[in-house]
Amino acid sequence: MKEKPLKHFVLAFLLALACYAIFYPAIEHRRNRQGPWEVTFNVSAEGMPGILIQQSKLAISNIQVTFPDQVLAQTNTSRTLFFEEPKPVPYDLPFGKCVFMDTTFLPGTVTFDMFGHEIELLPRALIVDRQDHPWLPDSNIQLHAATEPKMPKPGGR
Numbered sequence: 001m002k003e004k005p006l007k008h009f010v011l012a013f014l015l016a017l018a019c020y021a022i023f024y025p026a027i028e029h030r031r032n033r034q035g036p037w038e039v040t041f042n043v044s045a046e047g048m049p050g051i052l053i054q055q056s057k058l059a060i061s062n063i064q065v066t067f068p069d070q071v072l073a074q075t076n077t078s079r080t081l082f083f084e085e086p087k088p089v090p091y092d093l094p095f096g097k098c099v100f101m102d103t104t105f106l107p108g109t110v111t112f113d114m115f116g117h118e119i120e121l122l123p124r125a126l127i128v129d130r131q132d133h134p135w136l137p138d139s140n141i142q143l144h145a146a147t148e149p150k151m152p153k154p155g156g157r
Contacts (some may be wrong), residue, residue, distance in 0.1 A: 036083050036103065037055055039081050041094035043076065045076050046075070049066070050067060053121060057107075058135070064141070065128070067143050068142055098112055117129055129143075
């Protein structure tokens with residue numbers, strides 16, 4: 001008795017489709033359940049730029065990073081970005097650039113280059129110029145103009 005190969009292919013396809021229908025929503029829920037980084041780019045009336053970092057599911061709120069030695073032409077402006085959809089890097093931000101973005105599992109990791117400072121948002125800590133800072137609510141980090149040139153990254157130019 002000869003078996004039909006089409007029957008095996010259809011059965012395999014239906015089994016794969018059932019697994020996909022069951023597991024895909026669960027994986028997507030796990031990927032997105034914590035939500036994205038929320039970063040507000042502000043420029044004060046005096047022209048001083050700063051960012052406000054929030055991530056509600058991780059209880060990260062009102063973390064300010066300011067650049068007191070910088071003055072921008074636009075004043076009293078504010079723009080909030082949600083870092084949830086990946087984009088090719090580097091790309092421009094209201095000031096500075098996003099140089100790394102991994103949002104596979106939100107909130108993920110996002111790295112900015114702003115006024116010669118590297119600012120990295122990780123769920124475990126805020127990393128500023130390769131130094132860890134714990135996520136302390138209502139904290140303010142002031143980043144002054146760099147007096148030394150940044151060291152190149154290993155493998156970089």
